[in-house]
Amino acid sequence: MIHYSPENYDSKGQLKLPFLFWLILILQARTWIVLVIAGASRQQGETLLSLFYPDRQGFYPGLALGLVAVAAFLLSGYRQRMVRLWSAWRWVLVASSLLTFGWQLTQLDYSLLEQSPLPVILLIFDLLSAYWLVANRRLRDCFIPDSSTAE
Template sequence: MKNTKPLLFPSDYDGWGMLKLPWLFWGVLLLQLRTFAVVMHAVAFDNVHFSDGALFIALSPGIPAFLVFIFFIQPRQPGPYHWWGLWCTGRWLLILGGCLHLGWQFFSWIQSEPVAVMSVCFFIADSVALWWVINSQRLWACFTAEYGYPSFHYRKRDY
């Protein structure tokens, strides 16, 4: 039977006793937040005007990543961890965002939008990022109370 516990070392924890996020997490977050940059650039510089519903639909693939970023700021500060339950849903939000990005690109290709090299590159990058978010045990441990929350930290236990 496969061992599902991640291999964690003392260097994997920060000074507050929380599990450090893998550096690929930040790449996935930036990849999923690109919709905010594209939409804001279109509104600011290209004079594209969205109706109320169209703006929400255009921003919808990036909203889960934005929520994960907001949840990152709150629970990882020293002190009481009121937002920890929301932080634990962050991995599922990243999976949802990855599925939305892949579905958005696939839907635009079905609607006979021309297939550009950049859209294919982003489709491949989104596919790899979604695969990593689903299969990374270290990322799973960061979003799990047993490994990521400081009260479960091994240094604070008495042996």
């Protein structure tokens, strides 16, 4: 295992999760974030939802796929208690990114691309996030259980 500098560890002695990991979780949970913002802005909630999800066909699958990222947010605080679940969750996040990529690829409508390049940008970010979740060494080390805390 590679040894990291002391500032890369938290007060519990665990390797801190990289900043990009949190951005990927936000990317994967984007439908939940839109839902919370729409719920908080009561009068404009319907307008916000129709802005991000004009056909509503993608809203509920987006919520379902975002559950993995929401669970990762919650599990990150219990890394020492739920060691086996946490160590397997990285692969669940990778699978979720690839499922999101595949689902968005099937939903890609070329007439919408003339209006906005956002679907293609999100498609690329989902694929890049899956690659980063697999390839980043520091993130991989964050998901490896310590021998002292392993069950």
